[in-house]
Amino acid sequence: MRISIIGGTGDLGRGLALRLCSGREIIIGSRDQKKARRYAKLYREISGCDDINGTSNATAAGTSDHIILTVPASSLGPLLEELSETIKEGSMVVSPVVPMVKRGGLLHYSPFDVKGRTMSAAEFIKMALRRVDVIAAFHTIPAKILGDPSVKGFSYDVLVAADARDSFKKFVEIFSPIEGLRYLYAGPLETARQVEALVPLLLNVGTNNGMKYPSMRVV
Numbered sequence: 222m223r224i225s226i227i228g229g230t231g232d233l234g235r236g237l238a239l240r241l242c243s244g245r246e247i248i249i250g251s252r253d254q255k256k257a258r259r260y261a262k263l264y265r266e267i268s269g270c271d272d273i274n275g276t277s278n279a280t281a282a283g284t285s286d287h288i289i290l291t292v293p294a295s296s297l298g299p300l301l302e303e304l305s306e307t308i309k310e311g312s313m314v315v316s317p318v319v320p321m322v323k324r325g326g327l328l329h330y331s332p333f334d335v336k337g338r339t340m341s342a343a344e345f346i347k348m349a350l351r352r353v354d355v356i357a358a359f360h361t362i363p364a365k366i367l368g369d370p371s372v373k374g375f376s377y378d379v380l381v382a383a384d385a386r387d388s389f390k391k392f393v394e395i396f397s398p399i400e401g402l403r404y405l406y407a408g409p410l411e412t413a414r415q416v417e418a419l420v421p422l423l424l425n426v427g428t429n430n431g432m433k434y435p436s437m438r439v440v
């Protein structure tokens with residue numbers, strides 16, 4: 222099982238690499254191949270997993286059927302243009318991407334606007350890549366918690382938007398188990414807007430109540 226993490230040198234990429242590497246091959250993608258190799262080595266040392274390697278984003282995207290895009294929302298347009306020919310048809314592309322802006326001391330959800338059509342980051346990816354299975358997930362999971370292997374005992378829900386329930390099931394098979402995470406099916410990809418929009422809300426609640434890494438669980 223091979224998973225490529227595009228932008229895998231960032232906080233969420235690190236967290237997912239460290240928590241997913243057991244029993245899987247992880248490819249860390251970066252705009253800078255040397256940086257990717259450096260981070261892959263660091264993740265191997267931290268996790269004890271042998272099978273974490275670094276390369277360019279393009280190579281990472283082209284060598285796996287399971288791709289996670291852990292990059293800022295602002296980079297998606299040019300990045301997807303660069304990778305659209307490389308990503309294999311039928312690949313699973315997972316988006317944790319949250320487009321948001323800070324205004325008046327508050328974070329606000331800021332979906333994409335394509336010729337007057339408002340869309341989530343996940344829908345934007347689906348539009349750009351077409352023949353892939355886009356899954357929206359991991360938005361509300363704090364990267365700093367995932368990325369610190371000494372932190373255990375957390376219990377968070379991951380709301381997952383996917384066009385078909387079978388895609389959700391496939392996602393769960395591939396991305397389980399991460400101890401402490403429970404995957405819940407939110408609905409078709411259009412529900413990614415609602416899931417993504419939870420993040421600025423959670424972060425505002427965190428700021429206003431002195432909570433450093435707010436997350437969520439459905440009860």
Ligand SMILES: NC(=O)c1ccc[n+]([C@@H]2O[C@H](COP(=O)([O-])OP(=O)(O)OC[C@H]3O[C@@H](n4cnc5c(N)ncnc54)[C@H](OP(=O)(O)O)[C@@H]3O)[C@@H](O)[C@H]2O)c1
Pocket residue numbers: 227228229230231232233234250251252253256257290291292293294295296300317318319320359360361362363364365
């Ligand atoms: N941080 C969290 O707690 C968290 C939780 C859930 C979801 N998310 C979402 O996950 C995504 C990644 O978050 P993050 O905190 O890991 O972000 P980050 O650390 O700021 O960036 C991740 C990586 O993206 C790459 N990158 C930066 N600018 C780029 C550009 N213009 N073009 C292409 N690649 C670029 C960089 O890798 P290279 O320099 O190596 O190319 C960077 O290491 C975001 O969309 C965020 O909304 C974050």
